[in-house]
Amino acid sequence: MSSQPHVVILGTGFGGIGAVRKLRDADVQITIIDKRDYHTFQPLLYQVATDELGPEDIGFPVRDLLHGHTNIEFHQATASGIDLAHKTVEVEGLGPVLYDYLVIALGAVVNFFHTPGADQSAFPLYTMDDAIRLKKHILETFEAVDKNPALIDDGALNFCVVGGGATGVEFSGALAELLRAELKEDYPNLPVEKAQVILYERSPHLLAPFEAKLQSYAQQALEERGVQVHTGVGVSKVDPASIELSSGETVKTHTLVWAAGLQANPIVNSLGVPLGHGGRIPVGPDLQVKDHPGVFAIGDIAAMTDGETGKVLPGLGATALQAGRHIGETIASLVAGKAAEPFKYLDKGTMAQVGRGAAVVELPTGGTLTGRVAWLAWLGVHLALLNGSEEKTSTFVEWGWNLLTHKRGKRIILSDEEAAGHDNPDP
Ligand SMILES: Cc1cc2nc3c(=O)[nH]c(=O)nc-3n(C[C@H](O)[C@H](O)[C@H](O)COP(=O)(O)OP(=O)(O)OC[C@H]3O[C@@H](n4cnc5c(N)ncnc54)[C@H](O)[C@@H]3O)c2cc1C
Incomplete structure (x- = not known):
């Protein structure tokens, strides 16, 4: 057994990765646990769902983090509970794992807000599996309509999306472009112009955190791309071939994409601490869990506030990446006998893409950008944020190819066995 303090990092999202990067040269032993063996770059999931990028373009192998570091181990395993009193994490297949310092960075899961039928029939868009499943469903729907065009009258080509935040807006714009360009050419015998993308948002505006003029720009840019935008309307029931709206109206559809909300990872219920808004773990200004020194919660699982201003962080x-880096530095300081510092968030602005050549950007200075300039800024920032050099290169090549040719390259449907890499040979 090593005499170095043992740091257990749960989750290799933005928060976990930020922490590992800052900690790996410290005098500690690190164990990383994630149920996946890759980091998912969630902001680009919608491009996997709409066939602009492949999964490998936005998935970064976690084991790359181990290269050149003898003090780190990684286990692809699911954490099922945290016992703060005994300083252990229950990990499936590994048993209890003891820690001296714990980083809880397990993110969030979809929240269907108890909407009847949503968990069975809606298509969430929060994980790589979700994105791959949704892309497959869209392509399979077209193949089904190709064989039986009567399905159009049953609503098969009505692609509905609920949630007008960045995910819903970005997905709707990209799907509208996929329909009007590639799929129109792929199915010359189908009336693809009858296909509709319909976006529902319960509040009066799209992109809630953005300035009003950017909200209006986004709505107009979506409508120019053929997306029907309905604000002030939510989805109250989901069936396999229809949805019910909060207005009481029923809409025929075989696809309801759920981009309407998240809640903290349910592991929070094992902690036995009072939880904050959205079931998130409340943390102090230095991101430690109250009354549990050495236990940090960061990213989407935590209710983080700026240590200087007290402002609730989005x-x-x-935010997750900066928080991860901060607690990586904090743990290294604590191990060296120094005190923890409060977390100060550096706002670098927010942005969303609406389609090719259209985006909105809100700068930290208060300025705003729209259109092509904003879109180029969006491309640059997302490329810079991607983790590995291979992912950056392949994404850059894919985007360049898509821009030059206006074509997406991977419109094929893999069976579940093929996707898992163990297809049976033909008899
Ligand atoms: C579709 C989408 C689009 C987004 N777009 C943007 C954007 O444009 N810009 C932006 O800044 N942010 C965006 N976000 C938000 C951003 O991605 C999240 O805030 C960020 O990923 C949170 O990081 P995290 O480390 O807290 O959690 P995550 O990145 O969610 O990582 C959690 C990790 O924990 C692992 N895990 C979960 N449960 C277990 C378990 N029980 N055991 C083991 N491992 C587990 C998961 O596999 C995952 O690797 C988007 C999010 C989504 C879903």
Whole structure:
């Protein structure tokens, strides 16, 4: 057994990765646990769902973090509970793992808000599996309509999206472009112009955190791309071939994409501490869990506030990454006998893409950008944020190819066995 303090990092999202990067040269032993063996770059999941990028473009192998570091181990395993009193994490297949310092960075899961039928029939868009499943469903729907065009009258080509935040807006714009360009050419015998993308948002505006003029720009840019935008309307029931709206109206559809909300990872219920808004773990200014020194919660699982201003921080990749780096440095300081510092968030602005050549950007200085300039800024920032050099290169190549040719390259449907890499040979 090593005499170095043992740091257990749960989750290799933006928060976990930020922490590992700052800690790996410290005098500690690190164990990383994640149920996946890759980091998912969630902001680009919608591009996997709409076939602009492949999964490998936005998935970063976690084991790359181990290269050149003898003090780190990684286990692809699911954490099922945390016992703060005994300083252990229950990990499936590994048993209890003891820690001296714990980083809880397990993110969030979809929240269907108890909407009847949503968990069975809606298509969430929060994980790589979700994105791959949704892309497959869209392509399979077209193949089904190709064989039986009567399905159009049953609503098969009505692609509905609920949630007008960045995920819903970005997905709707990209899907509208996929329909009007590639799929129109792929199915010359189908009336693809009858396909509709319909976006519902319960509040009066899209992109709630953005300035009003950016909200209006985003709505107009979506409508120019053929997306029907309905604000002030939510989805109250989901069936396999229809949805019910909060207005009482029923809409025929075989696809309801759920981009309407998240809640903290349910592991929070094992902690036995009072939880904050959205079931998130409340933390102090230095991101430690109250009454549990050495236990840090960061990113989407935590209710983080800025240590200087007390402002509640948004659930963003940038906040999680900065928080991860901060606690990586904090743990290294604590191990060296120094005190923990409060977390100060550096706001670098927020942005969302609406389609090719259209985006909105809110700068930290208060300025705003729209259109092509904003879109180029969006491309640059997302490329810079991608983790590995291979992912950066392949994404850059894919985007360049898509821009030049206006084509997406991977419109094929893999069976579940093929996708898992163990297809049976033909008899
Ligand atoms: C579709 C989408 C689009 C987004 N777009 C943007 C954007 O444009 N800009 C932006 O800044 N932010 C965006 N975000 C938000 C951003 O991605 C999140 O805020 C960020 O990923 C949170 O990081 P995290 O480390 O807290 O959690 P996550 O990144 O969610 O990582 C959690 C990790 O924990 C692992 N895990 C979960 N449960 C277990 C378990 N029980 N055992 C083991 N491992 C487990 C998961 O596999 C995952 O690797 C988007 C999010 C989504 C879903």
